Amino acid sequence: MPRWEPGARERLVVAAVDLFTEQGYDATTVAQIAERAGVTKSTFFRHFPDKRELLVAGQETLSRLLAEGIAEAPADAGPLDAVAAGLERAAGAMGPMNRELAPRLKAAVAASTELQERDALKSVSLAAAMTEALTARGVPDATAAVAGELGVLAFKRGYAAWSESDRGTDEALAPYVLTALAELRAASAALS
Structure with a gap:
């Protein structure tokens, strides 16, 4: 997967909202969000300090x-x-x-x-x-x-x-x- 693929922030938000809806906020991990968005966990943390902050992107x-x-x-x-x-x-x-x-x-x-x-x-x-x-x-x-x-x-x-x-x-x-x-x-x- 490309390291600097454009739109990562937006994809992370969409992936998180989808996962929160499908399986609940508590059951959703950062790793799952990153995987669904097609990025690495380190890319996630470059954009957000934690999964809670996705709500206020x-x-x-x-x-x-x-x-x-x-x-x-x-x-x-x-x-x-x-x-x-x-x-x-x-x-x-x-x-x-x-x-x-x-x-x-x-x-x-x-x-x-x-x-x-x-x-x-x-x-x-x-x-x-x-x-x-x-x-x-x-x-x-x-x-x-x-x-x-x-x-x-x-x-x-x-x-x-x-x-x-x-x-x-x-x-x-x-x-x-x-x-x-x-x-x-x-x-x-x-x-x-």
């Missing part, structure tokens, strides 16, 4: 894209409009592979307490990235925190709707997350 990129979108929103944009810009930027990085893996990943997470904990930490990290980007724009701390949390919730709800929609279409994720954010904005207005 791309988290740093996602956090960066959310923060960049918020930072680049028009100066007069309100906090949720800036979050919408961040969501739109991050959603643009999600493609067919993300959509295809989503149901299997959801099932794997639902079946593993350890993966549920890691998924929760991922949400906290994404909210923190958005909150930080909003406070850098001068948004007060409490407002930035609420807007960041709504952004994460909108992303999760939009991603779920997108991944469950008709796969025969080539729809982008962005409209789904923006619709979810609009629904959450309306729901939060009804709280007062």
Whole structure:
């Protein structure tokens, strides 16, 4: 097997999600993931410190894209409009592979307490990235925190709707997350 075959990271993620779904997270070994992906164990460890980290592959990129979108929103944009810009930027990085893996990943997470904990930490990290980007724009701390949390919730709800929609279409994720954010904005207005 070639030592530097392209796409190893993506193949590792797909192999892991498939194995987690087929036999459970706890029963899946790094060796099995590497074998299924057609790479060596050392290649696995060049990309991921352990099998748990496969769940959050791309988290740093996602956090960066959310923060960049918020930072680049028009100066007069309100906090949720800036979050919408961040969501739109991050959603643009999600493609067919993300959509295809989503149901299997959801099932794997639902079946593993350890993966549920890691998924929760991922949400906290994404909210923190958005909150930080909003406070850098001068948004007060409490407002930035609420807007960041709504952004994460909108992303999760939009991603779920997108991944469950008709796969025969080539729809982008962005409209789904923006619709979810609009629904959450309306729901939060009804709280007062």
